[in-house]
Amino acid sequence: MAVCCEIDNLKGRREVILDDMNSWINFSSCLENHLLLSSPIYRRQLFLIRSFGGYCCKAHMEGQGAASGKITALEADAETVIRKITPVLDPRRHKGQAGKIAVIGGCREYTGAPYFAAISALKIGADLSHVFCTKDASPVIKGYSPELIVHPVLEESYSVRDDEKASVAKRVLAEVSKWMERFDCLVVGPGLGRDPFLLDCVSDIMKHARKSNIPTVIDGDGLFLVTSNLDLVKGYHLAVLTPNVNEYKRLIEKALNTEVNEDDAPEQLLSLAKCIGGVTILRKGNSDLVSDGVTVNKVSNFGSPRRCGGQGDILSGCVAVFSSWARSSNKEMDDKSASSPMMLGCIAGSSLLRRAASLAFADKKRATLTSDIIECLGKSLEDMIPAEQG
């Protein structure tokens, strides 16, 4: 495998292309010894490069050297990440082993978002996809697709009397909790709405998921909830936040008490992720940036200029599945230190969505809708990792 690395140090830029991984490891060890030993961030990058075969988490450090360097994110080698973590399609495996995902979302107003997230998970290869939503949303979401398992268990304030709230909240938690251990990942937020009682119930569900070590991807109104109570995810390494420009702004204001700084975007994202105790944050934008508080990666392969609503929901479903696969992959390799399955999941999900959006746009142009992009997820994945090889 050819490995390309750009390194800026005090003496200027060097571009080095090495022929194989061993050369890279030798080279990186040399660098580690002589150049950048004092930077934990750079050491972490090197570690990840070695752990995952040099295809992600490249570092780009400018200015005054690594110890005090300004960090810009380099493009992750997302295709190699996807190839590495996507499981082999082995006929000996049985239902559930390729992933069981649950989306917490869907209320009286929003039904499309949880559907997009849940169906995207199936379309890239998960075996089972559940949705936990309100009673009003349930028949509509079921109606979109018989492939989903939809649980009408959430409640909004308008349907619950004040004196019932405690018992209803308890029942909601119990109904979701009995399923919790079966899931490889939760997606919290698509189409959740902002009803205070519902959000209280979802807080309880998130706390329970955290106790059970269930990875959790948080998007949409889930980010509204988390921004108002950062302790819900603080220090939880299996949490991923996927803010868009406005959600990111609110997060920065709340957590760092400052404004978004586009000039130092990777560094600010790194600070934010670190401040929330090492959660992984996928900042969506023209280029997506991902940080877990230790490293920063960029994904910017061409997607689509269409910004139709719902693409974030696809992303959240894909990140959930890819993160689960990365976690399984780490376990199978018994590589407890490889870590950052959530980072890998974000890189893979971001890149796949962009590729699918690009395919859909090539066909539908201005008329491209989210459903068109979902229909391109399979082909996009197939182009990178043919199922027959698996």
Added chain:
Amino acid sequence: MAVCCEIDNLKGRREVILDDMNSWINFSSCLENHLLLSSPIYRRQLFLIRSFGGYCCKAHMEGQGAASGKITALEADAETVIRKITPVLDPRRHKGQAGKIAVIGGCREYTGAPYFAAISALKIGADLSHVFCTKDASPVIKGYSPELIVHPVLEESYSVRDDEKASVAKRVLAEVSKWMERFDCLVVGPGLGRDPFLLDCVSDIMKHARKSNIPTVIDGDGLFLVTSNLDLVKGYHLAVLTPNVNEYKRLIEKALNTEVNEDDAPEQLLSLAKCIGGVTILRKGNSDLVSDGVTVNKVSNFGSPRRCGGQGDILSGCVAVFSSWARSSNKEMDDKSASSPMMLGCIAGSSLLRRAASLAFADKKRATLTSDIIECLGKSLEDMIPAEQG
């Protein structure tokens, strides 16, 4: 018809290819007389081979001869089974004669599963497909397809007061029973859920079906019900159980009070089917195994490595239709002793699902969903038995 048979006996393996059925019958009689007379299992295999033209139920007996031999299942000639039992499309026949199926399943949480089972029955050629489900599930299932006849008659505990339960249970049974005699086969279980009151009502329906000699395919939560009360199917030769890996494990533990033994899988399946009094069991897996307590068959033509939820529902619908056709075929031939229409239905259903899954996977790869497989049922059947010939 050329008939190929492999027989392992004490003196080693012989492969014999005979030119026609008569030669085969003579040859098998000879074998019966001289080699394996002491084995009732092998005699049964021979009987079935003669009854159905030598295209299924091959026996493979290893080790110390038939009497004490270890049994491994040989591949059934599923295509020939399908050609034999699928009815001719005769314009003089009227609605209903190609099969009337009912699925008992569908509750507040699950609506996809009964839909998959019921629509699959229609897609392979049944004339009418009914679903008996709860009131909540009914509009959703109706919405999936106008082709189905959906009866909102089942009730879950949450909608029934304790003092009403007896009368509601009676009403549910009456509403299903009045239709019962019209059905060629029931499928009990897809999306049934585990509500205790609902399962009690379904127990009553199963007992009624048994009294009326209606063949019954049991899958999903129906297997949960049956595993907790084996008497529901014990000794009922028109019952088929279609357990997946986990459901099979629970059945083995309950009925045989032991663990699953993969090394002697065919023999253990045979014991299980015998223990439950000759029900037919289709054990789903990488290869499907089918036993009625007398013979064991294997179906392992290539399917798909995708394990998306819902494929078992397709199977249950197909087994119901094929079993009905096999039963009619026996009756038409006035061959009361030919028996085992449920075995033939399982072989045909398993093989057709695999073929359809393979076609769908060739097109959709990792994005293959259950609905894609259903869309390939028709072509898969057409490839084996063209409708125009019928």
